[in-house]
Amino acid sequence: MRIVVDAMGSDHHPVPDVAGAVAAARLWGDEIILVGREAAIKDELAKHDTAGLPIHVKDAAEVLEMHEHTDAVKRKKDSSIRVGMRLVSSGEADAFVSAGNTAGVLASAIFDLGRIRGIRRPALATIYPVAGSPVLLIDNGATADCKPEYLVQFARMGLAYAENVWGIADPRLGLISNGEEEDKGNMLVRETFAILKESELNFVGNVEPKEVTRGKADVILTDGFTGNVMVKTTEAVASFLGRFLRQELTGGWLNKVALVLLLPGLIGMLPGLLLLLPTLRRLAQRFDYAEYGGALLMGVNGVVVVGHGRSNAKAVKNAIGQARRAMESHVLDVIQASMQVSGE
Amino acid sequence: MRIVVDAMGSDHHPVPDVAGAVAAARLWGDEIILVGREAAIKDELAKHDTAGLPIHVKDAAEVLEMHEHTDAVKRKKDSSIRVGMRLVSSGEADAFVSAGNTAGVLASAIFDLGRIRGIRRPALATIYPVAGSPVLLIDNGATADCKPEYLVQFARMGLAYAENVWGIADPRLGLISNGEEEDKGNMLVRETFAILKESELNFVGNVEPKEVTRGKADVILTDGFTGNVMVKTTEAVASFLGRFLRQELTGGWLNKVALVLLLPGLIGMLPGLLLLLPTLRRLAQRFDYAEYGGALLMGVNGVVVVGHGRSNAKAVKNAIGQARRAMESHVLDVIQASMQVSGE
Numbered sequence: 162m163r164i165v166v167d168a169m170g171s172d173h174h175p176v177p178d179v180a181g182a183v184a185a186a187r188l189w190g191d192e193i194i195l196v197g198r199e200a201a202i203k204d205e206l207a208k209h210d211t212a213g214l215p216i217h218v219k220d221a222a223e224v225l226e227m228h229e230h231t232d233a234v235k236r237k238k239d240s241s242i243r244v245g246m247r248l249v250s251s252g253e254a255d256a257f258v259s260a261g262n263t264a265g266v267l268a269s270a271i272f273d274l275g276r277i278r279g280i281r282r283p284a285l286a287t288i289y290p291v292a293g294s295p296v297l298l299i300d301n302g303a304t305a306d307c308k309p310e311y312l313v314q315f316a317r318m319g320l321a322y323a324e325n326v327w328g329i330a331d332p333r334l335g336l337i338s339n340g341e342e343e344d345k346g347n348m349l350v351r352e353t354f355a356i357l358k359e360s361e362l363n364f365v366g367n368v369e370p371k372e373v374t375r376g377k378a379d380v381i382l383t384d385g386f387t388g389n390v391m392v393k394t395t396e397a398v399a400s401f402l403g404r405f406l407r408q409e410l411t412g413g414w415l416n417k418v419a420l421v422l423l424l425p426g427l428i429g430m431l432p433g434l435l436l437l438l439p440t441l442r443r444l445a446q447r448f449d450y451a452e453y454g455g456a457l458l459m460g461v462n463g464v465v466v467v468g469h470g471r472s473n474a475k476a477v478k479n480a481i482g483q484a485r486r487a488m489e490s491h492v493l494d495v496i497q498a499s500m501q502v503s504g505e
Numbered sequence: 506m507r508i509v510v511d512a513m514g515s516d517h518h519p520v521p522d523v524a525g526a527v528a529a530a531r532l533w534g535d536e537i538i539l540v541g542r543e544a545a546i547k548d549e550l551a552k553h554d555t556a557g558l559p560i561h562v563k564d565a566a567e568v569l570e571m572h573e574h575t576d577a578v579k580r581k582k583d584s585s586i587r588v589g590m591r592l593v594s595s596g597e598a599d600a601f602v603s604a605g606n607t608a609g610v611l612a613s614a615i616f617d618l619g620r621i622r623g624i625r626r627p628a629l630a631t632i633y634p635v636a637g638s639p640v641l642l643i644d645n646g647a648t649a650d651c652k653p654e655y656l657v658q659f660a661r662m663g664l665a666y667a668e669n670v671w672g673i674a675d676p677r678l679g680l681i682s683n684g685e686e687e688d689k690g691n692m693l694v695r696e697t698f699a700i701l702k703e704s705e706l707n708f709v710g711n712v713e714p715k716e717v718t719r720g721k722a723d724v725i726l727t728d729g730f731t732g733n734v735m736v737k738t739t740e741a742v743a744s745f746l747g748r749f750l751r752q753e754l755t756g757g758w759l760n761k762v763a764l765v766l767l768l769p770g771l772i773g774m775l776p777g778l779l780l781l782l783p784t785l786r787r788l789a790q791r792f793d794y795a796e797y798g799g800a801l802l803m804g805v806n807g808v809v810v811v812g813h814g815r816s817n818a819k820a821v822k823n824a825i826g827q828a829r830r831a832m833e834s835h836v837l838d839v840i841q842a843s844m845q846v847s848g849e
Contacts, residue, residue, distance in 0.1 A: 339733035370741035389683035397714035
């Protein structure tokens, strides 16, 4: 497999992007093509031991910044995103991974790869981590304004992914809504519900966020606006709780005295705490977006994974891992087949 | 003040509804009219010491169940919700509080109280607790399908409330979106942004959930569908974290051994933990919806507070407190004035 990695993607590019690519090449042995400003990439690569690793560099003179819009994507034909995407469309590489401007990657994928035949709009599929076992959320922000027929296609793509990549037999589909009953939701949700109900899909109906966290569905379906707000709310609440706890516990002299009084007890607890370490680590991992890599862009003619702008090296490495798994599972064929079965 | 309380509202009615009403009458001395099945209410009241409290009972033969729809609201003219709402419209009472079927309360408010002149759609304003200081979220589910002009009216109502009821000078308005930039959002958000930007309101632009939790705005504006999903996601994530922590810490024999080993340490920590109690209590209160009472229905000709279906007595009492504060601040005049200033 040859995977193109956008070296100019993350907020702190090229540092985490290059480090993640090196880690992935070492771990899985795939060929990695780092695309971006050649000199900067080579300087960064020099900090790593890359002897024997199949890492190449492809120069791209321009960089699409995080705040730039679709017109800049059109204009900047030599940006790392567009050069990388063309390596996939020409068949020189199998997949593209970027922690850069999501809207830019999306626009470039549509320009340079095109949509899969029959697909009306692309969607970003991402892991929603706040449930007993992983749940696939689609769409996490590719298509903010949806029609029912787009959502039904997202559902088919997401279910095909859950079945073929995750290996879930007959995955359950839930439609995000503000109530479980059939008449709840906005107009888009009510119209989509009516179509899904009549389909052959394993549709469990509307799901509210609390049902999502209780694992009522394997794939949760929503428009790109709502999905993005939901995922970002989840991140914001988890991060706020941590901050709030820290501030409350360390603020005020009474709490400082209390913490000092806790110390002897804490020392006495050391053996027990050491035994708890694996659990605490599992907990931290659960809410560490870096564990999940990124979101898979579904509906375009190529495997494209978009990482978080705040990606660190681990997140970039895991985004590359996600692209590998998608290719190993022939995700493009799977999506194409899901569209043909449905006759759409 | 005379406040009508729906005794048949909460999931466990009339127990928490009556207990909350008794507590409110004792605390604030306002006249309370409990509406619902007279015999059931009187049986419940008999369990409390109500000597000298200004509590009355108004019989209502029917109950609108949680799953019932707008047609049932029309049909059940003798339901506690409709009888209670008519006490407000006739001037026999000043406010209506219910922990019942939100859609039912909304429909009844529109039938029996009517909208404030000039208001296109009602909105539910609620406290969004996950921020440094309270933030007012509007709309939490009254109007799922919105137009930009509805959102602009919600903004004016919410800002008027924050200024006059909460006493925030020149409150800041944020529009919930999937990105801060002006071109982010769905079509509704982009069109609303354009109107707000040209208005005289203190509009700080689009806000993502993480900016909400960091206190970038005092009032956050969104359509009723997105707002409801956002609030419910917040509740679901906080509740999942608690569950997950409990399960992880008590699951598996290694953790059980660890917890036993922690015991001597915990005993040594008692003095410190006692000092931390106020902080831990503050933390629990922060995420206890019962502290906030309910959501204020804005845009109708009367003070209406809708509580959580899961309300306990404290939540009902605090919902009554919220109705009191709204009346003390003359919230209806404030909303009416905000519409006149804007010339809409």
